[in-house]
Amino acid sequence: MKIAVLPGDGIGPEIVAEAVKVLEALNLGLEMQTAPVGGAGYEAEGHPLPPATLKLAQEADAILFGAVGDWKYDTLDRPLRPEQAILGLRKALGLFANFRPAICYKELTHASSLKPELVAGLDILIIRELTGDIYFGQPRGRRSAPDGHFPGAEEAFDTMRYTRPEIERIAHVAFQAAQKRSKRVTSVDKANVLETFQLWKDVVTEVGKQYPDVALDHMYVDNAAMQLVKEPKRFDVVVTGNMFGDILSDEASMLTGSIGMLPSASLNDRKQGLYEPSHGSAPDIAGKGIANPLATILSAAMMLRFSLNQEAAAQRIEAAVQKVLAKGLRTADIYSEGTTKVSTREMGDAVVRALAEV
Ligand SMILES: NC(=O)c1ccc[n+]([C@@H]2O[C@H](COP(=O)([O-])OP(=O)(O)OC[C@H]3O[C@@H](n4cnc5c(N)ncnc54)[C@H](O)[C@@H]3O)[C@@H](O)[C@H]2O)c1
Ligand SMILES: CC(C)[C@H](C(=O)O)[C@@H](O)C(=O)O
Ligand SMILES: [Mg+2]
Structure with a gap:
């Protein structure tokens, strides 16, 4: 090997x-x-x-x-x-x-910056899509702003995008992982604002119908960031896009005591x-x-x-x-x-x- x-x-x-x-x-x-x-x-x-x-x-x-x-x-x-x-x-x-x-080992319950009772026994799995989203979307670059509040000003832009097959395959990964755990998936999105994440939510919901044994719920990313420190044990498998997953996984690391874990x-x-x-x-x-x-x-x-x-x-x-x-x-x-x-x-x-x- x-x-x-x-x-x-x-x-x-x-x-x-x-x-x-x-x-x-x-x-x-x-x-x-x-x-x-x-x-x-x-x-x-x-x-x-x-x-x-x-x-x-x-x-x-x-x-x-x-x-x-x-x-x-x-x-x-x-x-x-x-x-x-x-x-x-x-x-x-x-x-x-x-x-x-993100697993909080019982010996590290007191190493977390959160109250011990909030993190004791914590075992959540963040599944982050890793090859799409605003990380890789084209076009991106710098230019003179064609419109907006400051036309002609220096502007930078990136593109957030997901295709249906990209969402489908990560959703399958999440549901199958949940089947081996406590059969719950929380899909984290920003469908209230972003079209990319409305498609994300729609597709995850559709894929979820193929896994009737797994309970699916949806949460907006801002609320998810808050719930992760308020009541982290409410989560089991969390599936989300590339950028939200980057941020939420660093946040979750502190529940385990340190990002070094x-x-x-x-x-x-x-x-x-x-x-x-x-x-x-x-x-x-x-x-x-x-x-x-x-x-x-x-x-x-x-x-x-x-x-x-x-x-x-x-x-x-x-x-x-x-x-x-x-x-x-x-x-x-x-x-x-x-x-x-x-x-x-x-x-x-x-x-x-x-x-x-x-
Ligand atoms: N996959 C990767 O290679 C990866 C991931 C994240 C950041 N980065 C890069 O790392 C550089 C530093 O980024 P940053 O400071 O934002 O994030 P970081 O994760 O490197 O560090 C954040 C904080 O956590 C501490 N920390 C991280 N790992 C630790 C460990 N194993 N033990 C003890 N403490 C630890 C650091 O000392 C720092 O205070 C940047 O260039 C960034 O782009 C690379
Ligand atoms: C270094 C950076 C490109 C990377 C990311 O954003 O994916 C890092 O933060 C990570 O979480 O692996
Ligand atoms: Mg990161």
Whole structure:
């Protein structure tokens, strides 16, 4: 089984090193090959997604991705900016279904900024459409405003769009995921204002008729953002578009204690997948050895489950993470009084040791 390992920028290399260590400790005979991506790709090859990196990713059974981006690249032309690497990989591999599970481990109930009773036992799954919406819609650009409040002024524009088949396939993914859970789907839209999301709502409703065992409700995104902090446990599977899913998944991460706990899987229709933490390259803490590697380690578990057919190994990683948390080990982002603060590397080492106990 071939894995493309793309550490990227900032804390990317630090957290990916820990996930690789955990995967190696499982002795599954994985063939892992590393390549530069993002700012690192730009430095090495003059492009955030160098052709050799893309080829490695395309030929791999799965991709383990760290994070890309750094403020120092923010003035580059957009096609050269590190973020184009992850967007390019999602598009090139057709990774339209993004799973972002927000699970509050019982040991971290007090690490959340919300009241413990609101997040205790939380287990929600955000399914984010990943290759459409305003992220990829054309046309986009800058021009002199042809009309509006300030005709002739400098203007920038992007295009929000979804086709029916794009909505249908992500809706099927959500309903099928719900069938394996508590059989509830909340579809999040902005149909009261946006035509794109009226179509979204109509199509999700139609697809839902094929899943009579799953209860479907609809919620506007502004209300969903509010409900996520008011009563997060009312949700089970949440399905939404690319941009709303980006924002709501960061919000949901804080329910679990830290964004450093939120893994993700991005799948295409061949179950080939890219696995990455939901967070970014965290330039503010890069190189300090304090980043939480658990989101990346848990993403590696999702990789074993979804792309490599290694359910038992995936469960071992998840159990090892639980064990380490139960022992009271915490990186700075989830630290609270009475627990033991550890570095990125110490956390990875502890997960490796815990594998022997599960
Ligand atoms: N998929 C990706 O590669 C990805 C995702 C999000 C952001 N980014 C990029 O990352 C860069 C930084 O973006 P940002 O600051 O808005 O978001 P970010 O997710 O990198 O960081 C937000 C905050 O969370 C903290 N944080 C993130 N991950 C952490 C971890 N594992 N452990 C402890 N703390 C953690 C950071 O220190 C920061 O305070 C930007 O260039 C952005 O475009 C990349
Ligand atoms: C870095 C950026 C392109 C990316 C996104 O917006 O999808 C990130 O925020 C994410 O959540 O994976
Ligand atoms: Mg994001």
